[in-house]
Amino acid sequence: MAESPRATPVVRPLRGRTRRGRGCLLSLLGFGVFGALLLALAWALINRADGSIVSGGQQRSYLLHVPASYDPATPAPLVISIHGFAEWPAHQMQISRWNDLADRHGFIVVYPAGTGFPRRWRAGGGTAVDDLADVTFIADLIDDLAARYTIDRTRIYANGLSNGGGMSYRLACQLADRIAAVGSVSGAYLFPVSDCLLSRPVPFIAFHGTADPIVPYAGGPSRSFDLPFPDVPAWIAAYAERNGCDATPAPLPERGEVSGVEYTGCRDDADVIFYTIAGGGHAWPGSAPLPRFIVGQTSQEIDATAVMWAFFSQHRLGD
Secondary structure: OOOOOOOOOOOOOOOHHHHHHHHHHHHHHHHHHHHHHHHHHHOOOOOOOOEEEEEEEEEEEEEOOOOOOOOOOOOEEEEEOOOOOOHHHHHHHHOOHHHHHHHHHHOOOEEEOOOEEEOEEOOOOOOOOOOOOOHHHHHHHHHHHHHOOOEEEEEEEEEEOOOHHHHHHHHHHHHHOOOOEEEEEEEOEEEEEEHHOOOOOEEEEEEEEOOOOOOOOOOOOOOOOOOOOHHHHHHHHHHHHHHHOOOOEEEEEOOOEEEEEOOOOHHOOOOEEEEEOOOOOOOOOOOOOHHHHHHOOOOOOHHHHHHHHHHHOOOOEEE
């Protein structure tokens, strides 16, 4: 059988192919540059800040909300709300909704930014200058805001989520003469109790879910962090003991999956309140739910921000 004739290959000019390839390459490069610009713009938007100060030789940023009702003739309370690990000020503002309450009650809210990437707070131990840099930053931020706004220095409050909750606890330990009360949601309490030398008992309110996958309610390492997180109810009891509270807390009315206890009889009326969310995850109660596969359940049975503000409103320095 005769062989079938082979098809004659079509030979296209190499020059034409080179031009098309060069055009595709330039298009890809252009898309890459454009995509990089889009990513940079998106990061700038979500990580936006509207203020900055120099603290410890480093420029630090923050988001600030001043209500329209602010009157320089009337001292306004200041709420410092601190984001969690790998979070940012605008997201803390979004999930906590402090601005809504600030507009209704006439207080100022500031959302400071941590350092590094992902952003974080040095809320653990250590007494070196670098370990204290975030405490110094918050102190400097208070001074800067007080120089530009009429701040009621007896009504400065700190709160935060996760790593930010741990930072709020550290502020209670090291800025007790400036912070009237603190709050925490899913707090990572890694600052050693032995280093928490309270100059005064600081009122404390906390929320924690029993199914928190990131900072375990029962303590120990989590799937995300190999860290010695404390047993949260035991840690709260120890904090209350440091405040000189009665050993046995009083139960608070239950709200669905939310139960709470209040430690009373504390020195200087520095009471401690702890809410447990049965089945709750690593989330801010009352906020718009975050992805459940990451943080677990977000309870809607209690508004942590509103309850926190009601607690803060009962406390001021010097009372």
